[in-house]
Amino acid sequence: MRAILAPLKVLAHTVPTSVGIAVVTFLLVQLAPGDAVDVFAGESGAATAETMAGLRRALGLDLPLLDRLLAHLSGLVRFDFGCSIRYNAPVASLVAERLPSTLALMGCALALALVVGILLGTLMACTAGSWLDRGLSAVILFFYSVPGFWIGLMSIVFFAVRLGVLPTGGMETIGGDFSGPGDALLDRLRHMVLPTVSMALFFIAIYARLMRSSTLQVLGLDHVRVAAAKGLPRWVVVRRHVLRNALLPVTTMAGVHIGAMLGGAIVIETVFSWPGLGRLAYEALMSRDFKILLAILFLSSILVMFTNALVDLLQLWLDPRIRRRR
Amino acid sequence: MTRSRGLHRRALLASAASLVALPFAGIESLSAAPTGAGGGTLTYAVFPEPTSLVAISTSGGGDRLVSAKVVEGLFTYDFELKPKPQLALSWSATPDGLEYTFNLRPNVKWHDGKPFTSADVAFSLLLVKEIHPRGRATFANVRAVRTPDPLTAVVVLSAPAPYLVYALAAGETPIVPKHVYETGDPRTNPANQAPIGTGPFVFKSWAKGSHAVYERNRDYWDAGKPHLDRLVVRFIPDAGARAAALESGEVDISGGNPVALSDLDRLKALPNLAITTEGNNYQPQQVQLEFNVANRYFKDQRVRQAVAHALDRKVIVDTIYFGYAIPAPSPISPLDARFFDPTVETYPLDPANAEALLDAAGLPRGANGNRFAVTLDYNPFAPERLQLAYYVKQALAKIGIDVTIRTQDFPTFVKRVYTDRDFDFEINGLSNIVDPTVGVQRAYWSKNIIKGVPFSNGSGYSNPEVDRLLEAAAIEPSHEKRVQLFNAFQQIVAREVPLINLVTKLAATVYNQRVSDHTVTGDGLEGNFSDVRVAAK
Numbered sequence: 088m089r090a091i092l093a094p095l096k097v098l099a100h101t102v103p104t105s106v107g108i109a110v111v112t113f114l115l116v117q118l119a120p121g122d123a124v125d126v127f128a129g130e131s132g133a134a135t136a137e138t139m140a141g142l143r144r145a146l147g148l149d150l151p152l153l154d155r156l157l158a159h160l161s162g163l164v165r166f167d168f169g170c171s172i173r174y175n176a177p178v179a180s181l182v183a184e185r186l187p188s189t190l191a192l193m194g195c196a197l198a199l200a201l202v203v204g205i206l207l208g209t210l211m212a213c214t215a216g217s218w219l220d221r222g223l224s225a226v227i228l229f230f231y232s233v234p235g236f237w238i239g240l241m242s243i244v245f246f247a248v249r250l251g252v253l254p255t256g257g258m259e260t261i262g263g264d265f266s267g268p269g270d271a272l273l274d275r276l277r278h279m280v281l282p283t284v285s286m287a288l289f290f291i292a293i294y295a296r297l298m299r300s301s302t303l304q305v306l307g308l309d310h311v312r313v314a315a316a317k318g319l320p321r322w323v324v325v326r327r328h329v330l331r332n333a334l335l336p337v338t339t340m341a342g343v344h345i346g347a348m349l350g351g352a353i354v355i356e357t358v359f360s361w362p363g364l365g366r367l368a369y370e371a372l373m374s375r376d377f378k379i380l381l382a383i384l385f386l387s388s389i390l391v392m393f394t395n396a397l398v399d400l401l402q403l404w405l406d407p408r409i410r411r412r413r
Numbered sequence: 414m415t416r417s418r419g420l421h422r423r424a425l426l427a428s429a430a431s432l433v434a435l436p437f438a439g440i441e442s443l444s445a446a447p448t449g450a451g452g453g454t455l456t457y458a459v460f461p462e463p464t465s466l467v468a469i470s471t472s473g474g475g476d477r478l479v480s481a482k483v484v485e486g487l488f489t490y491d492f493e494l495k496p497k498p499q500l501a502l503s504w505s506a507t508p509d510g511l512e513y514t515f516n517l518r519p520n521v522k523w524h525d526g527k528p529f530t531s532a533d534v535a536f537s538l539l540l541v542k543e544i545h546p547r548g549r550a551t552f553a554n555v556r557a558v559r560t561p562d563p564l565t566a567v568v569v570l571s572a573p574a575p576y577l578v579y580a581l582a583a584g585e586t587p588i589v590p591k592h593v594y595e596t597g598d599p600r601t602n603p604a605n606q607a608p609i610g611t612g613p614f615v616f617k618s619w620a621k622g623s624h625a626v627y628e629r630n631r632d633y634w635d636a637g638k639p640h641l642d643r644l645v646v647r648f649i650p651d652a653g654a655r656a657a658a659l660e661s662g663e664v665d666i667s668g669g670n671p672v673a674l675s676d677l678d679r680l681k682a683l684p685n686l687a688i689t690t691e692g693n694n695y696q697p698q699q700v701q702l703e704f705n706v707a708n709r710y711f712k713d714q715r716v717r718q719a720v721a722h723a724l725d726r727k728v729i730v731d732t733i734y735f736g737y738a739i740p741a742p743s744p745i746s747p748l749d750a751r752f753f754d755p756t757v758e759t760y761p762l763d764p765a766n767a768e769a770l771l772d773a774a775g776l777p778r779g780a781n782g783n784r785f786a787v788t789l790d791y792n793p794f795a796p797e798r799l800q801l802a803y804y805v806k807q808a809l810a811k812i813g814i815d816v817t818i819r820t821q822d823f824p825t826f827v828k829r830v831y832t833d834r835d836f837d838f839e840i841n842g843l844s845n846i847v848d849p850t851v852g853v854q855r856a857y858w859s860k861n862i863i864k865g866v867p868f869s870n871g872s873g874y875s876n877p878e879v880d881r882l883l884e885a886a887a888i889e890p891s892h893e894k895r896v897q898l899f900n901a902f903q904q905i906v907a908r909e910v911p912l913i914n915l916v917t918k919l920a921a922t923v924y925n926q927r928v929s930d931h932t933v934t935g936d937g938l939e940g941n942f943s944d945v946r947v948a949a950k
Contacts, residue, residue, distance in 0.1 A: 119824065119825070120821075120824060120825040120828045120829070121823075121824025121825055121827055121828035121832075122824070125824050125827045125828055125832070125867060126823065126824050126827070127471075127546070128546065128827075128866065128867045128868075129823060129824070129827040129867035129868065130471075130472070130473050130474075131471065131472040131473070131546030131547060134546045134549075134866060134867065135549050135550065135866065136863050136865065136866050137549075138546070138549060139865065139866060170601075173464050174464050174465075174621075175464070175465065175470075175600055175601045175605065176601075176606065181621070184620075184621055184622070185621070185622060188622075240653045240654070240657075243653075243654060243657045244657060247657055247661050247663075248657050248660050248661045251661060254663065255654060255657040255658045255661055255663055256649060256654050256657075256658065257623060257624070257647065257649075258623055259623075261456075261623075261624045261626065261645050261647070357650050357651045357654075358651050358653065358654055359654065360623070360647070360648065360649040360650065360651070360654055361622075362620065362621065362622025362623040363622070366622060366650065367622065370461075370462075373822060373823065373824075374824075375824050
């Protein structure tokens with residue numbers, strides 16, 4: 088019973104939060120000066136006052152703030168995100184087109200960051216104070232401090248332009264003639280390597296440092312000493328008695344980072360011409376096409392809340408003590 | 414094109430004529446071009462990504478760059494902006510300039526197989542007038558379009574509109590199929606996302622945020638063309654990534670300064686790449702320092718002239734634009750050879766004279782050496798305008814004007830300048846599109862001081878004589894008389910400087926040497942690409 092209730096309870100928390108987010112994001116974007124019609128007219132370089140007024144009327148931009156907010160909220164309840172002013176297309180389909188590529192990039196980057204970060208962190212903790220530890224610390228500090236877009240651009244220059252072994256950007260070879268589905272998949276993977284690694288490096292650095300310190304802490308605990316005293320080999324001690332305890336801070340941070348990754352995705356997507364949500368959000372902001380922006384913000388907040396709920400559940404599974412405390 | 418490689422930028426500075434002296438005849442003689450190669454795929458990088466693949470209800474830069482590949486216009490224009498046949502074979506006007514007759518090309522089919530007729534032309538011209546952002550202004554005098562037979566369209570005007578025949582390029586006034594657009598709202602017509610035209614390329618697919626694919630139109634009216642089998646348009650938003658894609662050969666061509674200006678010379682030196690600055694004639698980009706003439710300092714003409722005397726166009730060309738610009742002191746760009754008046758006042762660099770003018774205006778240097786302080790805004794559309802702002806700040810400091818630079822995004826800038834009018838002076842760009850009446854008048858005509866409308870008369874300048882000249886030129890059927898009227902206009906505005914016209918950008922096209930015949934008209938890469946050839950990789 089408890090096993091079913093716990094996830095439900097976690098999910099129930101997300102409802103009021105998402106309503107709050109919808110209202111706050113809506114009010115926040117209103118603060119930006121200028122509207123979509125200003126941008127539309129500005130880009131075209133010659134509009135008339137009548138066409139601009141007509142567009143504002145057609146888009147409902149001339150209505151009072153409260154009316155627009157209520158319309159926005161009632162749309163969200165029905166999962167109707169409206170129609171984009173700029174693309175003259177339903178927002179839902181524009182977002183749906185981009186969602187998979189962003190999720191693929193984020194998922195791969197997060198998985199890579201977790202696996203490599205945890206491995207490196209554990210390795211550094213186990214060899215703390217050695218040259219290996221210090222060397223890895225220096226490398227990690229470098230990737231922690233260098234911005235992702237620079238790494239991205241440099242990796243393009245080196246791997247794509249100089250060596251020519253990987254593509255400079257995009258998601259696939261356009262119009263590529265592939266002999267089978269295997270080739271097409273390989274092509275996709277080749278396009279994913281650089282953006283995934285560029286995005287993951289920063290998070291690898293964070294997780295490795297976090298994992299190193301929490302592992303060191305756990306290594307000093309009594310039960311670890313007992314396990315070692317039993318005569319268990321060192322790797323078994325680490326795997327069975329240390330890792331699970333040391334993982335808690337890393338999983339907590341990973342949950343928080345989903346949001347940060349969505350933010351960082353804009354930069355990586357721009358550098359690698361990756362057709363993702365981050366770029367769509369940025370373009371929507373720059374053109375004041377708020378229907379797209381609000382839909383993406385709403386979707387991202389749901390995604391963040393959902394993954395945080397998932398992390399909470401993961402914690403329950405990892406650490407029985409949390410279960411007991413409830 | 415091999416010929417453009419030898420064209421040194423100094424030569425461009427020397428004379429605008431060198432830009433417009435490009436004959437069509439050169440095509441046969443391009444022995445370096447791959448002859449009989451045929452076929453192949455061209456990968457073309459476009460930015461910003463279009464919002465619609467047909468430039469019917471938008472005139473966004475990216476939209477114009479792809480639109481003409483599928484949807485054609487009545488004319489194309491050579492480098493001197495002379496009309497060349499596309500869907501119209503010829504035209505004639507009545508002496509009073511109130512009726513234009515267009516003879517249309519026979520045996521042209523839409524990509525869905527239906528025949529192209531004068532009904533499509535009549536429908537499209539009126540649609541452009543209704544929904545194109547510039548259409549309402551350009552086609553304001555169009556009363557009706559008659560279609561006496563399937564291959565003749567007669568445009569009837571309420572007043573002469575001598576600029577009309579220059580507004581009929583595919584990117585500016587696309588001719589769309591009536592049978593596709595006549596039902597429903599044309600702005601949300603599915604054909605805007607999956608265009609149907611008469612052009613050399615047939616639309617295949619558009620993966621938003623990534624690419625669009627076009628294939629050769631086998632039934633194209635210009636037999637033997639296009640030479641390409643396939644056209645892939647890639648949307649690459651980052652300048653550094655575009656440079657990498659061009660350098661690695663993944664992208665064959667991209668226009669409109671696709672890479673950072675400081676990167677152009679490096680790319681030009683690479684063996685596989687070349688650069689041309691042709692094809693800027695249809696839409697010359699003027700870079701301007703625009704004053705708010707209601708400002709307490711800038712309302713005095715002498716202060717504006719002093720600012721002009723403090724700026725050196727040569728420094729702007731060489732340092733800010735890395736040579737990819739030409740000095741342009743007149744409101745009409747030197748690239749518009751039809752109307753540019755080279756004799757206008759230029760206010761050459763002369764700080765002493767500038768200081769004397771400021772003293773005469775009653776603005777002496779204060780205790781700290783400054784005369785007064787103002788804030789400079791800039792339109793963030795092109796990245797180099799921030800550098801230009803730094804230069805203006807530096808140059809004006811020397812004559813005792815303290816400048817603070819203010820940065821903001823495009824919508825904020827537009828609202829500040831045109832709606833709130835909360836600025837002192839600003840750096841902006843204005844394209845001299847089509848004809849001075851359409852592309853230049855808007856910034857100087859006092860009746861175009863319209864609060865809330867972007868790129869109206871932003872300075873707030875008002876001069877009855879200028880208004881009279883512009884209004885006369887707008888309805889003057891005689892080309893010679895229009896030249897005279899526009900010359901008088903240019904003289905006054907260049908002298909009174911409500912805005913200082915600094916330079917015309919020579920937007921560069923970077924291309925792989927395996928590509929040839931890409932820039933054959935005055936609108937450059939906005940053309941239809943039917944002449945483009947690529948050599949095997």
